[in-house]
Amino acid sequence: MPADRxxxxxxxxxxxxxxxxxxxxxxxxxxxxxxxxxSEARRVEEELRSAAVQxxxxxxARIAMTAAQPSRTLIAIGSGKGGVGKSTVxxxxxxxxxxxGHKVGLIDADVYGPSQPTLLGNDAxxxxxxxxxxxxxxxxxxxxxxxxxxxxxHALAWRGPMATGALAKLVEADWGDCExxxxxxxxxxxxxxxxxxxxxxxAGAVIVSxxxxxxxxxxxxxxxxxxKTSVPVIGLIENMATYICPHCGQPSxxxxxxxxxxxxxEMRIPFLGRLPLSLAIREASDAGEPPAASNGPDxxxxxxxxxxxxxxMAH
Numbered sequence: 118m119p120a121d122r123x124x125x126x127x128x129x130x131x132x133x134x135x136x137x138x139x140x141x142x143x144x145x146x147x148x149x150x151x152x153x154x155x156s157e158a159r160r161v162e163e164e165l166r167s168a169a170v171q172x173x174x175x176x177x178a179r180i181a182m183t184a185a186q187p188s189r190t191l192i193a194i195g196s197g198k199g200g201v202g203k204s205t206v207x208x209x210x211x212x213x214x215x216x217x218g219h220k221v222g223l224i225d226a227d228v229y230g231p232s233q234p235t236l237l238g239n240d241a242x243x244x245x246x247x248x249x250x251x252x253x254x255x256x257x258x259x260x261x262x263x264x265x266x267x268x269x270x271h272a273l274a275w276r277g278p279m280a281t282g283a284l285a286k287l288v289e290a291d292w293g294d295c296e297x298x299x300x301x302x303x304x305x306x307x308x309x310x311x312x313x314x315x316x317x318x319x320a321g322a323v324i325v326s327x328x329x330x331x332x333x334x335x336x337x338x339x340x341x342x343x344x345k346t347s348v349p350v351i352g353l354i355e356n357m358a359t360y361i362c363p364h365c366g367q368p369s370x371x372x373x374x375x376x377x378x379x380x381x382x383e384m385r386i387p388f389l390g391r392l393p394l395s396l397a398i399r400e401a402s403d404a405g406e407p408p409a410a411s412n413g414p415d416x417x418x419x420x421x422x423x424x425x426x427x428x429x430m431a432h
């Protein structure tokens with residue numbers, strides 16, 4: 118005989134319970150597990166079962182966990198060559214997006230120089246559940262890095278298939294409720310980039326370049342790769358554009374200025390903004406304290422680029 122479900126009214130995690138019924142001593146409870154990691158979902162299930170079997174008239178509890186698949190947008194951050202500050206831009210852009218209210222994950226796929234653990238100030242190794250990696254958290258974002266898979270100071274001496282296989286593990290990790298996945302790619306146009314495009318189909322790509330012609334030549338190659346693989350190029354970021362002398366306060370342009378903006382106009386892709394060549398950014402990055410996580414002009418610069426990125430994504 119059906120029993121009064123009011124006997125099941127005093128249960129934990131009330132906000133996640135979608136339905137409950139009690140029939141012949143068997144309690145059936147349907148729970149929304151959206152956004153929970155595997156361990157969190159297991160904990161909620163155990164706590165609900167423990168509470169339910171203690172309710173009057175309950176001899177058995179059946180807990181059904183359901184979860185809506187998160188709608189996740191993957192954005193690739195690339196560059197034609199190394200040394201243009203792509204990883205620093207990726208970390209700070211991810212944090213700026215998180216500070217604007219987005220749930221953000223960051224994948225460090227740079228085989229040749231995985232630097233996100235240093236930039237984010239967290240070298241903890243990720244755990245795994247059911248053969249899926251659990252991302253580490255720092256500065257309001259979740260992240261995984263190829264650098265977490267090897268000992269500090271050791272080279273990632275991997276051939277293409279090993280690198281692309283490792284990237285797949287990072288992309289397919291348990292990202293929980295992340296709605297944006299930022300992928301910090303290695304420089305160039307090789308196996309890792311092609312594998313990401315073929316397996317994961319990014320919603321778009323952002324190219325980072327310094328203003329001088331040598332960097333822009335390679336940036337054009339990166340744009341061409343994404344065009345050929347039908348990945349929309351969301352825009353171009355000009356990094357290390359202006360240096361303010363700490364002694365006289367005058368601006369200078371050691372790498373030139375405006376080259377990336379002109380190249381973006383020529384290639385008919387959005388220009389997302391420019392970032393300074395800043396001692397403060399370098400020192401904060403080395404210390405694992407990304408400028409975007411604090412306040413001030415540098416944080417505002419990344420915030421402005423994050424806003425333009427989301428605006429470009431909307432069109």
